[in-house]
Amino acid sequence: MQFIASLKSKKITPEQLFMLSVLVVNGGNYLYNLILGRLLGPAQFADAAVLITFLLVLSFAAMTFQLVTAKFSVLFENQVLKGFISKVYKNALVVGIIMGVLIVVFANQLQNLFNTSSSNMFIVFGCGVPLYFLMSVNRGVFQGKKNFKSLSITYQGEMLSRLIITLGLILIFNIQSSVVIAVGIIASFVFGLIPFKVPTIIPKKALELSKTHTKEIRAFFIITVFYELTQIIINNSDILLVKHYFEAYEAGLYASLALIGRMVYFIAWMFVMLLLPTVVQLKKDGKETASILFKYVGYIAVISIAIIVLCLSFPETIITLLFGDSYIAMAPLLWKYAIATSMFAISNIFAYYYLSLDKYIPVVITGVFGVLQMGLVIFYHESLEQVVHMQIIAMLLLLGIQLVFFKYNQIKEKAI
Structure with missing residues (x-):
């Protein structure tokens, strides 16, 4: 009892x-x-x-x-x-x-x-x-x-x-x-x-x-449209480009790879949904917000590492259990794709955090590297493995730039 x-x-x-x-x-x-x-x-x-x-x-x-x-x-x-x-x-x-x-x-x-x-x-x-x-x-x-x-x-x-x-x-x-x-x-x-x-x-x-409210809404709407466009490019352009450049069979194989590898991104989305209203409310109340960012980045990092290790250790088992033997050819690429999506998921937390604070440089950065990823795949798509490698390069650069911006912004705030 x-x-x-x-x-x-x-x-x-x-x-x-x-x-x-x-x-x-x-x-x-x-x-x-x-x-x-x-x-x-x-x-x-x-x-x-x-x-x-x-x-x-x-x-x-x-x-x-x-x-x-x-x-x-x-x-x-x-x-x-x-x-x-x-x-x-x-x-x-x-x-x-x-x-x-x-x-x-x-x-x-x-x-x-x-x-x-x-x-x-x-x-x-x-x-x-x-x-x-x-x-x-x-x-x-x-x-x-x-x-x-x-x-x-x-x-x-x-x-x-x-x-x-x-x-x-x-x-x-x-x-x-x-x-x-x-x-x-x-x-x-x-x-x-x-x-x-x-x-x-x-x-x-x-x-x-009021004109003030209308201006605030318009500014946030425009930058959010831009950011969601970058999300569309980064998250979906690879599948659509593969469907365009490759035969239906290979495109189907890649679709299975993308679905499994994006698991970490969909989990990260859960934290993004909680992050935005929390950060906006804390800013409205005049409280610090960085601790919330650290909390969610930590969660995503731990989940990402766990998923990458699993994909590296048991790729054939995972693909066989989830999709069947018909998709087994994608096993060697699974952990690599998971790395690309993990880096994007962590970068995404930073971008949404600053979007909540009305700081838009990280959003522009994401847009630049979204276009870069698409450009790399358009020019380098001799194999599905090369497509995955291009995404790793783009997302590694994106995460690095986001971390540099965060550090710079922290130093700048302390100096004020």
Whole structure:
């Protein structure tokens, strides 16, 4: 009885609940990809990987609205906050519709560019894009207010519905089509909107933000757009370029490698979600923020080292267990890819930290090296191994520059 009572007294904090939820979501997303890889095989999985990559690109684009909403949900209050949220929803919906229409209109060109078997999968995917932008603003409100319970529900709903609906369609109807995957993705956007509170209709005057607020929002939005663009380039350009330059079989093999190697990045994302509102609030309260950065960098470094060691020690076992013998050719590259993503994950923590503090040089640095990585792969892609090596070079330079900037900034602050 005393043991049970002690367990009850130790309540799980909302932050811990969210971290646990993110681990479950990442696990579910990995399971989704792994099952698709086994069911479809390398060649067909290459098409699925393009759609999954498009989903990641969309998530980074929509993350701009989520981060802007999260940050100013901390800073704004009452009617100003309501007016701000209402405007963000409207702008996000407009951008989502424009992006969705572009994907639908250029579906045939996208099919030719990425060597996919169908253009219909892009048409179906494009129809769901506006929903994703609405979902991201909704999540930004929860993130900024640290309503981690509701935030967890939206991610759980998206992951579970995509997993169940997609695999259900494939297994029940025996349809191994990229269009089915696109349908599952769209359905998950609907479930990801839950819980969704329709913005309150308030008087027009209350919607008008001051020039100061508008300027702050615009500045942060622009730099966040730029940064999320760099995230898209660094995280997804390699898969799309490999799909363009290599045959479907090799592209499918590489997609499996990327999925396993990026495990550390998806774990790091969990800490980024907690980092931004915490740093903004500490800055607002006039408190120091570096300790939070050290805490999360330490977590990511330990996790990264553990994953790299595992990938180096048991590469064939990991690939066989996760994807099967068809993908075993990627075993020698697994630990190398893990190194590249680990360096990027740590660099990302620094960039988001300074983004929270309205310091944008690290964001520009990330952009430069994102373009460098893409350029290196475009010019050096004789083999999949060379593609991985180019990413290691770019990410090593990026992490080094981020560390130098942090040290310089610390010295500069102490001198003031």
